Amino acid sequence: MDNSNLWSGIRAFYEPTIEIMAMWMWGLPLFAAVVAIIFILSERPNGPISFKMLLNAAFPRDLHSHASARVDRWNAIILFVIGFPLVGLFALNGLAIATNVANLLSAEFGATAPLLHAAWAIVAVQFLVFFLATDFMGYWVHYWCHTNPFLWTLHKPHHTAETLTPWTLYRQHPIEFFIVNAVPAVFGGLVTGVALYATGTALHPGTVACVGIMAYILFFVIDFLSHVHVPVSYGWLDRIVLAPVMHNLHHSIELQHRDKNNAVVLTLWDWMFGTLYLPKKGETWRWGVNEEEFGDQNPHNTLKGFYGEPFVVAGRQIRDLVRVGRRHEAEADPK
Template sequence: MSETLSQILEIVLAPFRHFTNPSDRLSYVYLATALMVAIIVYIVNQAREGRLNAGGLVRWLLPREVLMHPSCQADFAYFFVVRILRAAVYGSVVVSSAAVSAMTVSGLTSLLGPSAPTVEPNIWVSIAVTLTIVLVLDFVLWFMHYVYHVVPFLWDYHKVHHSAEVMTPITAARMHPVEEISNMSVAGVIIGTVYGAFTYFLGPAAIQLTLLEVNIFLAAFFLAAFNLRHSHVWVRYPVWLQHILVCPAQHHIHHSTARHHWDKNMGFIFAFWDWAAGTLYTPKEKEELTYGLGTEEDGGEWHSVRALMFRPFQHSADRIRAHFATRRAR
C-alpha cells in the first residue's frame, strides 16, 4: 500500500519537478536567468524613455492582462493535467535515446565485431562529440517542427501550441501529447543512434560535455534567456546573429497572427536551418504582434483543457471523413 501511495505522490508532484530539475528547460535556474535579462530590458527601456520607475517593474513583469487572460489560465491548467498524464500514462511509451544507443552499440558489435577504438580521450574530441550531438538534435527538432506546420493532419495537433493568445514560459509546455511523443521519440531514436555510433567507434573518448546535467551547448542556450521566447519581453539579436541563433523576438514572430509571419522561424537553437529553407524572418526593430492562430478559431475556442486535449482528434476525424467523402464522390 505504501508503495502505491508513493507512486501516486510521484505522479502528483511530477509537474512541480520540472521547476526543480536542473536538466529541464523550465528549471528555476533558466527561469532566473530569463528574469534577470527581463529586468535589464525593463531598466534599459525606461532609461531610454527618461522615466525610470522601479515601482512599475513588477506590473511590467507580471502584466494583469496576460495573467488574467483565459489563454494563460488554460496554459497553467493544461500544464498540470498533461504533466500528470505524462508521468502516469504516456511517458513510458517515449523512445529512450539511452536504449537506442545501447542497441546501436550492440548492433555494430554484431556486424563489425568488438569495438577497437584508437582515439584517446581529449577535450577536442569531446567538443566535437558534444557539438555534433546538439547540431543533430537541433536539426531533428527543426525538421519535426517544419513537418508539423506543413502537413495538415499534423498541424491539427500543433495548433494546440499556436492557439495561445498570450504567452508565458509555461506556454512552452502547451503541446499536445501526440506531438510531444512523436518529437521525443524521433529525437530519441536519432540521437541514440548517433551517440551509439560515437560510443562504438571512439570508446572512452565519446564524452559529451555537460552543464546542469545536459549538453553544455544546450545548457548555455537555456541560460541565455531561453524562457523569454514565450513571454511579452522583446529581446532581439543583431540581424547577422539572427541568421545563426534564434532569439526570443524571432520566436515571438513565429507565434504572430500576421500572415507574413506564418511558418517562419521554426528553429529551436540555430537559425541557419530556417535560413537554408527560406523560412527565416529577422526583425530589424520591435514589431507590435498579436498571438494566436490568426483565424476564426481565435477568441475562445482553445481556452479549456478539454479543447486543447480533444479538439485535435476531432479535427483529424473531420479531415479523414472529408477525405473519404471526396474519394466516394469521385
C-alpha cells in the same frame, strides 16, 4: 507488489517533479518579470523610467488573467506532472538506441579502431553529435507540424495562445508532446550510434550526464526565455541561437510571419532552409493563429476545447481520407 509499495514507488518517482513544479509555478512569472524589467532598462538607457513603467512591463494588464494564460497554467500542471519526467527518459532512450546501433554495426562490419582517446574529446564529440542531430530533427518536426495537416491539428493549440508567458511552453497537446520529443531523440540516437561506430568509441558516462543536463537545462532555459512577453534580442546571435524575439515572432498572427523561425535551439537551421525571419526595427505583431479563431472565437480558450477540438478535427481528417480511399477503390473497380 502490494498497493502500499506501488504508491510508495509512484510517490518516490513524482515527488521531485511536484516540488520542482511548485517552485516553478511561482518562479516562472517572476523570472519573466525580471527579464521584462531588464529589457525595458536596456531599451531606455538614458530615458526617464518610472516605477509604474517597470511594473507595467513586468506584469502587463491581463497577461496572466487572459483566458489563454489560464489554459496555459492548467495545461502546464497536467503536462508537467505527466511529461516532465519523460523528457530526460526520451534523451536517455536516444542514447540507448545509439549504443544498440553501434553494436549492430560492429557485429555486421567488424569493430573499428578508436580515433579518440582522451575522455574530454570522446565526451565532446559524442555530445556534439547527439545535440546537433536532435536539434536538427527538432527543427524539421516543428516545420512538419506547420506544413502537415494532421500534425498541424495537434500543434495548432500551441499557436492559439494570445498571450505569451513561460507557461506557454507547456501549451502542447499530449500527443504532440510525445511526437516532438520522441522523434528527435530517436533520430539523435541513430546518428550518434553511427558516430560511435565511426570513432571506435563506446558511449561515455560523461556524455550521458551532459545529455541529461542538456535536456533539462539547455532546451528548457531557451524555451522558457522564448515564451516571455518581451521581444528580447541577442543581436547578431539571433542568426545562430533562438532568441526570445525570434520565437515571439513565430507566434505572430500576421501572415508575413507564418511558419517562420521554427528552430528549437539553433536558428542556423532556419537560415539554412529558408525559414529565418529577422524582425525589422520597430516591427510589431499580435499573437494568435488567425483572424477567424481569435478572441471569443478561439477554440482553445478552455481545457475542454484545448484537448477535445484536435481529436474532433483529426477524426474528420481520418474520415475524409477513408472516404477518398473508398472512392478510388470504387473507381478502380467499377463492378
